Amino acid sequence: MLLELTGLSKRFGPVEVLSDVDLAIDAGEVCALVGDNGAGKSTLVKCVAGIHGIDGGAITVDGEARHITGPRDAAALGIEVVYQDLALCDNLDVVENLFLGREKMRGMMLDDDAMEQLAAETLSSLAVRTIRNLRQPVASLSGGQRQTVAIAKAVLWNSRLVILDEPTAALGVAQTRQVLELIRRLADQGLAVLYISHNLNDVFAVADRIAALYLGRMAAVLDAADATQSQVVELITSGRSGTLGLGADTNGART
Amino acid sequence: MSTTAQANDAETRPGAGTEPGAVRAVADHVRGYWAEVRSGEVGALPAVAGIIALCVFFGISQPVFLSVGNLANLFGQGAAVACIAMGLVFVLVIGEIDLSAGFASGVCAAIMAVILTDWGMPWPLAIAAAIATGVVIGLLLGTLVVKLGIPSFVVTLAAFLAFQGIVLMILEEGSNITIHNETVKAVAGGNLERWQGWTLLVLTIAAYAALQLNRWRRRVARSLVHEPLAVVVARVASLGALLTATVFLLNLERSANPQIISLTGVPVVIVLLGVLFAVWTFVLHRTRFGRHLYAVGGNREAAVRAGVNVDRVRIAAFVICSGMAAIGGIVAASRAASVDPNTGGSNVLLLSVGAAVIGGASLFGGKGTVRAALLGGAVVAIINNGMGLMGLSAGVRFGVTGAVLLLAAGVDAMSRGRGKLFGRH
Numbered sequence: 119m120l121l122e123l124t125g126l127s128k129r130f131g132p133v134e135v136l137s138d139v140d141l142a143i144d145a146g147e148v149c150a151l152v153g154d155n156g157a158g159k160s161t162l163v164k165c166v167a168g169i170h171g172i173d174g175g176a177i178t179v180d181g182e183a184r185h186i187t188g189p190r191d192a193a194a195l196g197i198e199v200v201y202q203d204l205a206l207c208d209n210l211d212v213v214e215n216l217f218l219g220r221e222k223m224r225g226m227m228l229d230d231d232a233m234e235q236l237a238a239e240t241l242s243s244l245a246v247r248t249i250r251n252l253r254q255p256v257a258s259l260s261g262g263q264r265q266t267v268a269i270a271k272a273v274l275w276n277s278r279l280v281i282l283d284e285p286t287a288a289l290g291v292a293q294t295r296q297v298l299e300l301i302r303r304l305a306d307q308g309l310a311v312l313y314i315s316h317n318l319n320d321v322f323a324v325a326d327r328i329a330a331l332y333l334g335r336m337a338a339v340l341d342a343a344d345a346t347q348s349q350v351v352e353l354i355t356s357g358r359s360g361t362l363g364l365g366a367d368t369n370g371a372r373t
Numbered sequence: 374m375s376t377t378a379q380a381n382d383a384e385t386r387p388g389a390g391t392e393p394g395a396v397r398a399v400a401d402h403v404r405g406y407w408a409e410v411r412s413g414e415v416g417a418l419p420a421v422a423g424i425i426a427l428c429v430f431f432g433i434s435q436p437v438f439l440s441v442g443n444l445a446n447l448f449g450q451g452a453a454v455a456c457i458a459m460g461l462v463f464v465l466v467i468g469e470i471d472l473s474a475g476f477a478s479g480v481c482a483a484i485m486a487v488i489l490t491d492w493g494m495p496w497p498l499a500i501a502a503a504i505a506t507g508v509v510i511g512l513l514l515g516t517l518v519v520k521l522g523i524p525s526f527v528v529t530l531a532a533f534l535a536f537q538g539i540v541l542m543i544l545e546e547g548s549n550i551t552i553h554n555e556t557v558k559a560v561a562g563g564n565l566e567r568w569q570g571w572t573l574l575v576l577t578i579a580a581y582a583a584l585q586l587n588r589w590r591r592r593v594a595r596s597l598v599h600e601p602l603a604v605v606v607a608r609v610a611s612l613g614a615l616l617t618a619t620v621f622l623l624n625l626e627r628s629a630n631p632q633i634i635s636l637t638g639v640p641v642v643i644v645l646l647g648v649l650f651a652v653w654t655f656v657l658h659r660t661r662f663g664r665h666l667y668a669v670g671g672n673r674e675a676a677v678r679a680g681v682n683v684d685r686v687r688i689a690a691f692v693i694c695s696g697m698a699a700i701g702g703i704v705a706a707s708r709a710a711s712v713d714p715n716t717g718g719s720n721v722l723l724l725s726v727g728a729a730v731i732g733g734a735s736l737f738g739g740k741g742t743v744r745a746a747l748l749g750g751a752v753v754a755i756i757n758n759g760m761g762l763m764g765l766s767a768g769v770r771f772g773v774t775g776a777v778l779l780l781a782a783g784v785d786a787m788s789r790g791r792g793k794l795f796g797r798h
């Protein structure tokens with residue numbers, strides 16, 4: 119397993135936002151994380167990304183328990199997060215955004231040509247054909263193109279796990295499909311992908327497995343091939359579906 | 374600066390360089406540039422157009438405007454404002470403002486004058502002290518804005534008042550200090566020998582050509598999208614021609630009474646502006662720090678997430694701004710051969726902000742170049758010089774400069790809106 123969360127807990131003051139969450143993600147698969155608003159999805163992501171410390175449980179990468187205390191730690195382990203908003207600088211061009219914070223240098227000078235070449239190679243390895251001019255300011259890109267840049271930024275660094283928090287929430291139908299195809303390609307190239315979405319059609323379109331959070335607890339992790347949309351909806355809204363999900367004894371016990 | 378994909382094809386196809394391919398490549402390049410302009414990336418265009426229009430207008434109404442003597446004069450008149458404007462670009466790029474830059478230059482100039490004239494210390498010490506004062510001022514302003522989170526508008530407005538008071542205190546209630554040191558006076562008043570001017574010209578053009586061709590060659594070698602060679606050559610040639618003409622004119626005799634005193638050569642202040650321009654352009658466009666300045670101005674949150682040390686970058690911008698204000702103050706003191714309570718006061722700040730914005734820096738942050746400050750500075754200097762020659766009162770000049778600033782800010786706001794409107798999906 120590339121990433122394994124065992125018994126993960128996170129409290130904000132007295133509120134337990136994540137309690138005893140287990141989740142495992144392997145290389146080459148897309149794992150979707152679903153759950154209602156406030157279920158704790160973004161919090162889980164931030165724990166893995168090192169933005170929040172954890173209050174209990176363990177994060178294991180490649181079978182080794184790790185303390186992730188900041189975004190740099192996460193990046194060093196090959197974990198990259200694509201946030202839905204605020205990820206790009208509108209006034210910088212595509213290449214400048216891709217390398218922001220990790221610029222390639224030649225002595226004390228920026229090596230813009232090397233960065234541009236690497237950017238072109240990365241985009242073509244992801245079969246991205248929608249962005250033709252790499253020197254175009256990001257402000258002039260469409261929403262889907264921007265999201266593509268954000269995702270490419272995450273995979274540029276030999277990352278092994280890419281986490282996408284609602285990457286398609288603001289996109290139209292065609293652009294959503296572009297991004298979903300890109301997500302699928304990432305997994306096919308051997309990366310692990312954790313994909314957060316509220317749209318179950320999108321989830322079923324790309325996910326290999328579906329993990330449903332309910333009020334900070336992991337209700338169930340299903341194989342997408344065996345699951346139905348109505349099952350997942352029940353897990354999201356009530357934490358259980360038939361024999362699946364949180365037992366009656368624990369269900370609703372949370373204050 | 375980008376070319377279209379077709380331009381690239383035409384240039385890299387075997388046998389390119391034969392006329393039809395090359396011509397089409399250039400035509401595509403021009404079309405690409407025009408498309409950028411129309412999408413709101415107006416860049417230096419308004420400032421250049423303004424300079425040409427103003428020169429035509431003043432040249433016709435006041436023929437003396439186009440005399441070599443007045444050309445040399447223009448540089449001296451505009452240099453202090455241009456220095457301050459170059460520094461302001463850094464603060465504008467990160468989306469802040471420094472309203473105290475004018476009086477900061479006054480404080481630094483006053484300190485230099487005291488050390489030089491009252492204490493009789495050597496000039497390098499006086500100049501170093503002035504620049505160090507600027508740096509400390511910048512650190513102070515930057516720290517207040519960044520660490521305490523007070524809006525830069527408020528911090529620098531307070532500093533604007535305080536520095537005005539400090540100048541008065543240093544100058545002991547309004548007396549003025551004369552500067553006798555010849556070296557310091559030469560900063561704004563001196564001229565190069567003719568041969569020095571020519572040598573510098575050759576070196577400058579050679580360096581520029583080498584940089585441009587080298588860059589072009591590297592991009593071709595990596596088979597990246599590149600401009601047609603003809604465009605690179607044309608750019609080097611036109612800049613070279615412009616500089617050659619300038620040096621030629623400035624090397625002519627421009628004294629009213631050549632028998633009594635001869636006046637020739639490139640003003641030293643042009644060299645100073647050129648060096649500052651080259652240094653800061655390098656910093657802004659070729660270093661990691663420069664890239665991070667734009668990132669902070671474009672989207673601070675994204676810069677934070679990308680691991681940029683945003684606080685340090687922002688403070689550094691204020692330090693550069695005040696440091697450049699110090700240099701502007703030195704130039705102003707050198708030109709006037711004295712420092713008085715009005716040094717750096719009056720309209721200096723507004724002209725400097727105006728210069729940066731007219732040149733294309735954005736008050737909304739994220740946008741601006743050092744070149745913009747120089748071009749905008751030229752517009753401002755020409756307006757003041759030309760209207761002075763026309764005998765217009767200071768009141769009219771203030772009014773017109775204010776109107777031009779408003780116009781430039783309007784173009785800024787509109788091009789921003791246009792970029793949003795047509796650029797975004």
Ligand SMILES: Nc1ncnc2c1ncn2[C@@H]1O[C@H](COP(=O)(O)OP(=O)(O)OP(=O)(O)O)[C@@H](O)[C@H]1O
Nearest residue numbers: 130133135153154155156157158159160161162316
């Ligand atoms: N920094 C914080 N301090 C205190 N409480 C927080 C903090 N961040 C999140 N929470 C709380 O944790 C709970 C889970 O929030 P989280 O953002 O993880 O939900 P989510 O599943 O991502 O929801 P959504 O689908 O709306 O994005 C919410 O009740 C939220 O109020």
Ligand SMILES: [Mg+2]
Nearest residue numbers: 159160161283
């Ligand atoms: Mg969320």
